[in-house]
Amino acid sequence: MYVAVKGGETAIDNAHKLLADRRRGNRDVADLGLDQIMEQLSLAVDRVMSEGALYDRELAALAIKQARGDLIEAIFLARAYRTTLPRFGYTQPVDTGRMQVERRISACFKDLPGGQLLGPTFDYTHRLLDPALAGGAAPETPEVRDPDGAPMMRVSDFLGQEGLLEPAPDAADKPVPDDIARNPMSYPMDRDARLQALARGDEGFLLSMGYSTQRGYARSHPFAGEIRIGEVELEIAVPELDFAAPLGRIQVTECQMVNQFQGSAKAPPQFTRGYGLVFGQAERKSMAMALVDRALRATELGEDLTAPAQDEEFVIAHSDNVQATGFVEHLKLPHYVDFQSELNLVRRMRAEVEARTETHQEAAE
Amino acid sequence: MAVLARAEGKQLRELWGGLGIDPAFEMVRGPETGLATVRGRISGDGAPFNFGDVTVTRASVRLQDGAVGHAYRLGRDQGAARLCAVIDALADDAAMAATIDSRLVEPLREALAARDRQRQAETAATKVDFFTLVRGED
Numbered sequence: 001m002y003v004a005v006k007g008g009e010t011a012i013d014n015a016h017k018l019l020a021d022r023r024r025g026n027r028d029v030a031d032l033g034l035d036q037i038m039e040q041l042s043l044a045v046d047r048v049m050s051e052g053a054l055y056d057r058e059l060a061a062l063a064i065k066q067a068r069g070d071l072i073e074a075i076f077l078a079r080a081y082r083t084t085l086p087r088f089g090y091t092q093p094v095d096t097g098r099m100q101v102e103r104r105i106s107a108c109f110k111d112l113p114g115g116q117l118l119g120p121t122f123d124y125t126h127r128l129l130d131p132a133l134a135g136g137a138a139p140e141t142p143e144v145r146d147p148d149g150a151p152m153m154r155v156s157d158f159l160g161q162e163g164l165l166e167p168a169p170d171a172a173d174k175p176v177p178d179d180i181a182r183n184p185m186s187y188p189m190d191r192d193a194r195l196q197a198l199a200r201g202d203e204g205f206l207l208s209m210g211y212s213t214q215r216g217y218a219r220s221h222p223f224a225g226e227i228r229i230g231e232v233e234l235e236i237a238v239p240e241l242d243f244a245a246p247l248g249r250i251q252v253t254e255c256q257m258v259n260q261f262q263g264s265a266k267a268p269p270q271f272t273r274g275y276g277l278v279f280g281q282a283e284r285k286s287m288a289m290a291l292v293d294r295a296l297r298a299t300e301l302g303e304d305l306t307a308p309a310q311d312e313e314f315v316i317a318h319s320d321n322v323q324a325t326g327f328v329e330h331l332k333l334p335h336y337v338d339f340q341s342e343l344n345l346v347r348r349m350r351a352e353v354e355a356r357t358e359t360h361q362e363a364a365e
Numbered sequence: 366m367a368v369l370a371r372a373e374g375k376q377l378r379e380l381w382g383g384l385g386i387d388p389a390f391e392m393v394r395g396p397e398t399g400l401a402t403v404r405g406r407i408s409g410d411g412a413p414f415n416f417g418d419v420t421v422t423r424a425s426v427r428l429q430d431g432a433v434g435h436a437y438r439l440g441r442d443q444g445a446a447r448l449c450a451v452i453d454a455l456a457d458d459a460a461m462a463a464t465i466d467s468r469l470v471e472p473l474r475e476a477l478a479a480r481d482r483q484r485q486a487e488t489a490a491t492k493v494d495f496f497t498l499v500r501g502e503d
Contacts, residue, residue, distance in 0.1 A: 146486065236421070
């Protein structure tokens, strides 16, 4: 018999009221402003923008505040908000070669044109907690130096000149990319659709998958060919204007991973590439994305499929933390009837086992 | 349009207020906020892929003399988008365009350029100067 039940409305209302109270915390402590989150927790904002697939610093800061700092919850809020807005169109592809660079490094070439620019990095810090920061000490003013104006050539450009590096996929082969935000995903996917999924993928998941390739599961000898962080211009073609409308700039992180490749029947030995592009300053994620992108090209490059990171459906289908959290967390919703039926089933099975055991014992006696 | 799109809302309003222009206009569209899907290129220079969305606000206005102006800006500042559309429409008139250029666009452009120069100089200070260690031979 199925019995519909209802209830909990008051409990839910009160729980949400309690949530609002706990989110605010001790009223003697100043309320957190969105400007403080945007300015001082900017990498959390970047993560919410990247995995929420929505670049808007203020909205991401609001999501973080509303989610009490739970970034996956904040990402969920950002994704939900996204669905309420109309879509005006697609921008022209960003030109990361013309980026206003804030950081640019290469692990392949020491003396690359434009140089190694460390920018605001955690690298080379000692990872010691700083009590002065707890006390609110004001930082020193950054040093300045005249930029030498040297062009920031891509590492891939001069490796490509010698033919040692595979060329990028030709835009003429697929001028209009797939859009997983509009069309359901299906496997196998093209690389453009995979990159869209990876760009919004969970940083932790991609980090682990990328790490697994380094530990020997689909090993491909990667080098960080180039990582650059900075602002790129956005433009959008619209019918009312006879030129592409400039929208402004966004900050992105780009990683070009360079990987050894033995060569195949079709291609000579050369370096192949994995690519990472992420909203905001997100170096770790861009590197993980590039490693996973490269691992997922195994079929295209004729490599043996031996490892989880090469399994497109496994990686892509489990990379989205909003989907993942939805399915994992739904387990806490009422399953009372499901569980009743399971309970009855287990009781019946036990009764059958007990009956068999008794019959067996009687026979033995 | 590029300068107006990037201009910080507060500075834009201040400079506009200083111009003392207040034309009558009607909204043709918006201001409305929506999304644009940002495209990147595989490996930076290859085939395009869709990468993520940005919030964009757009507005179109018509002045009483019939001049039409359009604006697109990142973010959700609808007042700024409407103002940019009005400025765009006003710039149809050559004399007005010169005023707007010198008293509004130029200061905005300079503010944006100053920010870029400051950032570039700060970044340049983090450039690595490699030097070779001489191995002791004695």
